[in-house]
Amino acid sequence: MKASELRAKDVAALEKEVSDLLKAHFGLRMQKATQQLTNHQTLGNTRRDIARVKTILAEKKRAAK
Secondary structure, three states, X not given: OOHHHHHOOOHHHXXXXXXXXXXXXHHHHHHHXXXXXXXXXXXHHHHHHHHHHHHHHHXXXXXXX
């Protein structure tokens, strides 16, 4: 997910995106715990996506004040 794509979304869509990514991250962590996860790189990628979305969300909220 690119930052330019995220900046085009509104605050509500970004909050939903964070929620979806957190659920996906939880699922990947459970797969890792049960040794079903084959590509461990996806775990790090989702963590970075969550951070990216939260950063842009904070920027938008700060700009709205």
